[in-house]
Amino acid sequence: MKRRKVIQSLSTLPLISSLSVAKVTGGQISRKKKRDIIAELGIRSFINAAGTLTYMSGCIMHDEVVETIENTSRHFCMIDEVQDKVGEKIAKLVHSEAAMVTCGAFSAMTLGLAGVLTGLDVRKVEQLPHLAGTGMKSEVICQKSHNERYNHAFLNTGCTVVEVETLADVERAISERTALLHFLNITANAGQIKHEEWVAIGKKYNIPTSIDIAADVPPVSNLWKFNDMGFDLVFISGGKAMRGPQSAGILMGRKDIVAAARLNAPPRGYTVARGHKVNKEEILGMYVALEKFVSGDHDREWKDWEAQIARIEGAVKDLPGITTKVTIPELGNITPTLTISWDESIVKLTGRELRDKLRFGSPSIEAGFSGLPLYYYQAGSDSIDPAMEETLKGANLIRVTAWMLQPGEDKIVARRIREELTAGR
Template identity: 50%
Template sequence: MLSRRKLIKRLSALPFVGGIIGGGVPLAAIAAAPAAPYRDYFAELGVRTFINAAGTYTAMTGSLLRDEMKDAYNYASEHYVMLDELQDKVGERIAKLLKCEAATVTSGAFSAMTFGMAGVLTGMDPKKAEQIPHLDGTGMKTEAIIQKSHNIGYAHAVRNCGVKVIEVETKEQLKKAINKNTALMLFINAYEPNGQINAEEWLKTGKENNIPCMNDCAADVPPVENLWKFTQMGYDLVCFSGGKGLRGPQSAGLLLGKKELIAAARLSAPPRGNTVGRGMKVNKEEVLGMWAALEAFVNGDHEKEWKLWEGQINLIADSVKGIDGLTIKIHVPPIANHIPTLDLSWDTKKVKISGNGLKDVLRSGHPSIEVAGGGENSVSITTWMMRPGQERIVADRIRDGLEKAAAG
């Protein structure tokens, strides 16, 4: 089915005379033609939809796609191109836009980490790319270093390449851990406050020892400046998710960094087979859509968007003021998901419901609403993944749920 935007584009290309388009069909007749029937696929499947007041969680399918991304996706779906050529050209545009040496579109930030690790190990040797993850006897290095507090599940992305992950906690431990087998130093940006070594100190140690450094910044936009902050700081490789704040394809991501390392990483990426990344395919629609979404994000009105989020959060917060036993806190997380966030917590002796209980009330109502947090007595709410106007529904439903619990 043609989108309204695509229909207008096609109509504009046809000859127009006195309200008649090519073929003698009056414009008024086309304008009045009934739209194709809407098919509610999720309803057919029995899959519930919900208002996302939680954030960009993979389990909640990330974000809603930008119109620019959908236009690019649909356009690409109607043409054939060579995948490597498309990645080359899009990578050049993204690198220019994000002020780095080189870039490539990957199947998520996790995939970007795997490709980055592979590129560091193999250089431009395709035979080595085929040997990953079996490193013994290949001449490739075998270890990656990470802070213990950063060693969350995502470190598995580099272990996919066969390396052993070495944990450190202090600067002294880091210096002692570096040896002839050290291939990479991995930093997880969102966990910087949890570790004893910050991003600049981590990078400095890597440079002093000629060890490539990679920074996983998956959920670390906004602010927009983060898209070039870490490559300009000197990180050799930086990874971002495409389907979170950028609102590109949920299954896409970005690998940014040094030109030679991005080229080496591509040796393990589709369409090449017999590599660790063969199953981490991004199609032409996702590659083009990721570029379009990124352009729209970088060139967007970030101040206007921020004011919208602040207004929405304040509206929800104001709606629950006056409930006895409730504590209201508005804050902005320092790194990941750096957006206005509302935390609600309460005295369960006065508001007789648990955090998980309130989540269940919101989830089971109509429309269904998802919030973050939970546990004994709290929930967390963001508005940046909502459609405008949904904040009023969320405000009413949360107030109703808490008031009923306070009355009970």
């Protein structure tokens, strides 16, 4: 066959699977399987029925995000220009004056506070986290119930955190040292001071207010709700429900503070946040993920999750001794969540034992357990902090979510849980 005909014939061939690549050699088409580095290294991959947990690598990125990352990796761009263009687009989507992509919500917290402390003064930028003798402020105020471990992001700037419980406490705590009033959305109901009151007291004393909504979409409206409410800074993760890069997040808010945060961020190399690099692929991928999330059919997605949870629940609720309950968290990871519990006199398993059977079965499945905040888990493992181990030792339940399941995986999860609960009787 002549070469021209060989080339023409290629246009009529079906698309080759993503697991292989086509190569024409001597007029013949050979298919070479792509390298599977996960299998090669013996890394366990699994069905994620637990949710968007960082230690489980967060989420599976949308195809469009992966394509964006791959396509942009072939080009050189100036990082500041990428942030300029993307930040402008993101700000319009979330109703803020300005925005930037960070390397996660934690990074957004550090950078946002750094921007408040330094403004556009390069000398101050160079001095962080050494605040003594600089004239910079040094305290962040938050409600006691809002002072959880992720607030370490603020300590990175050299600031300390001051706890309060009432509005009167806030007014007593405010001083010339106060840099920021911080609010944690996931524990909003635990504190006495509500969102609007927090914003109002910040405006009264001309002190910036911030809010951590790291895992608080859906609903999609939370992306702009707190900007519209008047918070000066909003921090959010990108690698959860939005299904952007796991190592990306967004800082949004006041234009002057975001500009100062940018001065504290890479590509500048003399800053406290030099290690917070986010590359052009992640910046652009995060923008595409956000754009897709904002324009998505969230009603349909929710119905799909409900159907998947109902399928899993239906597979086990008729078993003797089994109790099922579907709930929706009020704040944080707002998605239908199935709790499966059992009578330990009938099913001879603890929740931990059932999770292990699912984890080490085939295929491997990760299910939720305690409902504890992630910081109770030890770094690099699934082990509970020893301080909580006794509390959870005899817990006979697991929790399952559907929002990170891939098509068809709900049926596998349903079958495997039923098998193990049946075998444990």
